[in-house]
Amino acid sequence: MMDGVSLADIAQNFGTPTYVYSQQAILAAYKAYDDSFAEIDHQICYAVKANSNLAVLNELAKAGAGFDIVTGGELARVLAAGGDPKKIVFSGLGKTAEDIRSALEVGIACFNVESEAELYRINAVAGKLQQQAPISLRVNPNVDAQTHPYISTGLKENKFGITHEDAPRIYQIAHDLPHLKVVGIDCHIGSQLTQVQPFMDALDKVIEMIHALAKQGIALEHIDLGGGLGVQYIDEDVASIQQFAQLLLPKLKTLGLTLYLEPGRSIVANAGVLLTRVDILKPTEHKNFAIVDAAMNDLIRPALYQSEMAVIPTQLNSPVEAKVWDMVGAICETGDFLAKNRVLALADNDILAITGAGAYGFVMSSNYNSRPRACEILVKEGHAHVIRERETIESLWQNEKLVD
Ligand SMILES: Cc1ncc(COP(=O)(O)O)c(C=O)c1O
Numbered sequence: 439m440m441d442g443v444s445l446a447d448i449a450q451n452f453g454t455p456t457y458v459y460s461q462q463a464i465l466a467a468y469k470a471y472d473d474s475f476a477e478i479d480h481q482i483c484y485a486v487k488a489n490s491n492l493a494v495l496n497e498l499a500k501a502g503a504g505f506d507i508v509t510g511g512e513l514a515r516v517l518a519a520g521g522d523p524k525k526i527v528f529s530g531l532g533k534t535a536e537d538i539r540s541a542l543e544v545g546i547a548c549f550n551v552e553s554e555a556e557l558y559r560i561n562a563v564a565g566k567l568q569q570q571a572p573i574s575l576r577v578n579p580n581v582d583a584q585t586h587p588y589i590s591t592g593l594k595e596n597k598f599g600i601t602h603e604d605a606p607r608i609y610q611i612a613h614d615l616p617h618l619k620v621v622g623i624d625c626h627i628g629s630q631l632t633q634v635q636p637f638m639d640a641l642d643k644v645i646e647m648i649h650a651l652a653k654q655g656i657a658l659e660h661i662d663l664g665g666g667l668g669v670q671y672i673d674e675d676v677a678s679i680q681q682f683a684q685l686l687l688p689k690l691k692t693l694g695l696t697l698y699l700e701p702g703r704s705i706v707a708n709a710g711v712l713l714t715r716v717d718i719l720k721p722t723e724h725k726n727f728a729i730v731d732a733a734m735n736d737l738i739r740p741a742l743y744q745s746e747m748a749v750i751p752t753q754l755n756s757p758v759e760a761k762v763w764d765m766v767g768a769i770c771e772t773g774d775f776l777a778k779n780r781v782l783a784l785a786d787n788d789i790l791a792i793t794g795a796g797a798y799g800f801v802m803s804s805n806y807n808s809r810p811r812a813c814e815i816l817v818k819e820g821h822a823h824v825i826r827e828r829e830t831i832e833s834l835w836q837n838e839k840l841v842d
């Protein structure tokens with residue numbers, strides 16, 4: 439069940455594979471952040487990349503959330519969903535002049551700048567619009583986020599941010615450019631961090647930089663600690679949003695700056711499941727394969743990061759023997775698996791829920807093997823609402839053209 443609605447009924451009525459999200463759980467996680475940091479001036483900017491469905495963004499906008507975006511596409515989505523441009527921070531390594539212009543025209547809160555070249559680009563666009571662009575530098579505190587290497591971003595060998603050593607010089611350039619206004623400092627050290635210590639280490643480094651900048655005559659209005667707090671997928675020990683706040687607040691309070699946070703996963707991951715149907719059971723001498731109707735094109739996290747996500751049957755089936763199964767998709771790739779070595783009692787047509795799928799699920803899906811992308815449902819106030827129709831096969835080639 440999700441908030442009183444049967445997931446088996448959703449699968450029956452809307453088909454599978456289908457993503458289902460709980461409005462209540464999304465808002466509860468947002469509120470946990472908002473309440474936990476109530477003692478200081480703060481803005482929670484939900485990281486749109488985690489789940490960018492318009493209905494999800496709209497629910498968060500109505501609750502007062504700001505948004506962390508990384509492209510002009512995400513900016514357009516937030517505006518289409520009714521988000522307040524004044525609560526938007528714009529992160530990302532490769533903001534185009536066009537994206538920067540659109541963001542300046544609607545008056546976003548801040549650009550999180552990742553290179554010296556980007557500063558000149560923003561300054562030039564802002565100059566043409568006769569504006570001063572609000573900016574932060576994304577500094578790289580060189581701390582080990584202790585997470586998967588593909589989603590660790592705060593080490594000096596990562597492509598993100600500006601190094602600790604370079605930051606004073608680049609801040610000075612920003613301070614001196616006529617169409618920029620330095621308003622903050624930003625860092626984001628990685629994703630799926632289960633403990634608070636790496637955030638504390640990063641905060642210490644950022645605080646040192648804030649003091650050094652003050653000596654340079656550069657005063658800031660806000661500190662942005664990015665996103666990255668993890669969630670429990672199986673049985674990991676993960677700090678709660680409340681613990682995260684309790685540990686960070688004492689240091690933050692001494693700064694007297696507005697706090698920005700950019701959580702993505704910790705707001706939506708455990709608010710969502712991916713429903714899939716057992717299509718073919720293929721026990722073999724070496725392994726038992728359950729071929730399901732979702733695949734790596736629907737949910738790429740297991741293939742890309744070897745991430746483990748829990749699989750729960752949605753109904754009690756006829757007593758069949760539990761066995762160890764690999765849950766795989768029907769795509770022509772050996773890497774196409776959703777879960778490995780799970781003890782499950784499976785029968786044909788059983789509906790399974792992959793949990794933790796509200797973040798980096800649908801947004802990372804593709805049409806590989808010409809598979810239409812899944813439908814998305816929002817459970818709100820006891821009803822299941824379709825918030826994205828399942829794609830049709832014909833829609834897959836709508837932008838393609840034959841050549842004579
Ligand atoms: C700059 C930035 N902010 C926020 C996030 C959101 O991270 P998470 O979903 O781990 O909270 C990311 C993704 O890691 C990011 O790159």
Ligand SMILES: N[C@@H](CCCC[NH3+])C(=O)O
Nearest residue numbers: 487589629630739797798
């Ligand atoms: N997509 C990743 C997280 C990357 C976060 C984006 N900076 C995941 O599913 O875990």
